[in-house]
Every structure is written in structure tokens, then in C-alpha cells.
Amino acid sequence: MTFAGLRGDCGQCFGLCCVALPFAVSSDFAVDKAAGEPCRNLLADSRCSIHDRLPAAGFRGCTVFDCFGAGQRVSQETFGGRDWRSSPSASAMFRTFPVVRALHELLWYVTEALERADAADVHDELRTARKEIDAVASGTPDELAAVDVNALRDAVNALLLRVSEAVRAPEATPGATPDAGSRERNAAGSPSRTARQGAGASSRGKRRGAKVAVVPRSGKHADLRGVNWRGEDLVGASLRGADLRGANLRGACLITADLRDADLRRADLIGADLRDTDLCGADLTDALFLTVPQLAAARGDAATRLPRHLDAPAHWTP
Ligand code: SF4
Known part of the structure; x- marks a missing residue:
């Protein structure tokens, strides 16, 4: 297949x-x-x-x-x-x-x-x-x-x-926390017609005491390689130009976050909520576990770099 x-x-x-x-x-x-x-x-x-x-x-x-x-x-x-x-x-x-x-x-x-x-x-x-x-x-x-x-x-x-x-x-750094599990929804957490009703609500798995990095509301151009933000609330976070290579963003809520020009290579985005997330100019060339519905929910442009197996949604700005 x-x-x-x-x-x-x-x-x-x-x-x-x-x-x-x-x-x-x-x-x-x-x-x-x-x-x-x-x-x-x-x-x-x-x-x-x-x-x-x-x-x-x-x-x-x-x-x-x-x-x-x-x-x-x-x-x-x-x-x-x-x-x-x-x-x-x-x-x-x-x-x-x-x-x-x-x-x-x-x-x-x-x-x-x-x-x-x-x-x-x-x-x-x-x-x-x-x-x-x-x-x-x-x-x-x-x-x-x-x-x-x-x-x-x-x-x-x-x-x-x-x-x-x-x-x-x-991209792992000494400061990055281990993947101990937090409020990630599940592996199959991409938005669906019904899931969207719940605004990315966690249906399973409350946080299990995982130690997580401090989440900045503004991390413009910051070096955030390997950061563990699994399941974190990053709604509206300002991360333009941030280096997020190898970041753990499993199940993270990135609604309306500013990820313009961010480097997300090797970042794990499984189940991340990307509704109205701004990915213009972002590099996602080998980001992990991105799906068609996630991209369709996000914003992007001709400068957004995607994995080979994914195409830019038709509604993204050229
Ligand atoms: S795609 Fe069109 S027909 Fe299908 S559920 Fe949406 S509005 Fe209805």
C-alpha cells in the first residue's frame, strides 16, 4: 500500500x-x-x-x-x-x-x-x-x-x-525532556468532521505528570531544537522563525500560532491541532506524521516547504 x-x-x-x-x-x-x-x-x-x-x-x-x-x-x-x-x-x-x-x-x-x-x-x-x-x-x-x-x-x-x-x-538537547507522555490525544488525532466540533479536545489520556519545557508565548527566532511540547497548549504562540527542528509537538494545540519561517524539520506533529496556524515560509520538508487535514486547516503559501508525499492545499496563498 x-x-x-x-x-x-x-x-x-x-x-x-x-x-x-x-x-x-x-x-x-x-x-x-x-x-x-x-x-x-x-x-x-x-x-x-x-x-x-x-x-x-x-x-x-x-x-x-x-x-x-x-x-x-x-x-x-x-x-x-x-x-x-x-x-x-x-x-x-x-x-x-x-x-x-x-x-x-x-x-x-x-x-x-x-x-x-x-x-x-x-x-x-x-x-x-x-x-x-x-x-x-x-x-x-x-x-x-x-x-x-x-x-x-x-x-x-x-x-x-x-x-x-x-x-x-x-536534534535532541540536554534540556529537552523525555517523551514521557502527556495529554496527546492519540496517534490518529487529525481533525475530522466530528473531531473539529470539540476544538481538538483531548478524548483520551490526561497528562500523566510528564515534565515539560516552559512554553514561551513568544519564541521568535528562538533556538528550540528538540523541545518537548507534547500535548501543550500553544494557542496563538508567537514562534516566527523559531528553530523547532526535532521538536516533539505530538498532540500540541497550535491553533492560530505564528510559525511563519519556522524550521520544523524532523518535528513530530502527529495529532497537532493546526487550525489557522500560520505556516507561511515554514520548512516542514521532513516533519513527521503530517496529514492532509492538518495542512488544509492551516495557512501557508508558496514558500512553505512540505514533505514529498503532501501537496499544498488549493486555498493556500500563492
Ligand atoms: S462536502 Fe458538501 S455535501 Fe458533503 S457534507 Fe460538506 S457541504 Fe455537505
């Missing part, structure tokens, strides 16, 4: 995300919608009638969603190409979709981890995990309904932590 199979392909899906997932009136959604209820903007051919003006129409939340390829897998593989509109299995499709999405998000992280040569010691275990998760995602609707996603996520996260430590090791 490659990244290509882990990106949404709406042409091979029947608009599952626009039906299966709920949302509530907020800054991201103009209306309430229950799980299993088709969005009022969904057309009969599964296209969105307001696709070219989602933010203006009050549906910004839809612009930062990605199914990691779960939509086409559930539509074409699990349910054999049947449209929920004419299928007696529609409710099963809607139950299955979030499960497969969660599994595909794990596959995204594992696939990236397998590309990191500096984490070669973990590759055998990662390959086994990828095979197992992919097999689980190929299950029947009943089998998928019984999947313990949290258990799988915990197992994968243990591997991803080892990858993170190996990748960040060159």
Missing part, C-alpha cells in the same frame, strides 16, 4: 462522508446534521452542490476533512460498488465508514514511518502492523463493527513513538 491508496477519491465513493458523519452548528458548519442523514447539499450523483464555495456557505469544516481513502474502500470493496441510496445495507455502510477511516489513518502513519530510513530498526514491526491493519480493513461489515480501534491505535502508537524518537534524536 502507498500513500496513493490513502487519499480520498470522491469519484469512487458515494458521498459517504456527507451522510455517515454528524455535524453541529458552529463556526465550521451552518447547520446541524445527524449521523446517517444526507447533507442537504449532497447531489444525487454524490457531488457537493457548494463545493466551490464551502467556506463562504458556512461549511469550512468540510474543507479540512479527508477520509484517507476509506470512502472508496467501503464503497467499492466492502460493499461491492453498491450505492447506499438503493442498498438495504445503507446503515451498515454508515457504521463501517468511520471504522475504516480510522484504520486508514493508521495506515497513513505506518506508511510514512516505513519511509524513514533513520527508523529502520522498527521497520519489520511496522510492516507486520501494516499487513495486519490492512487485513482488518478488508473485513466484512460485521467484522469491522467488532474492531477495537483504540487497541489497534495504541499498539501502532507505541511503534510510532519509537520512530519519532529515532527521527528526532539528532
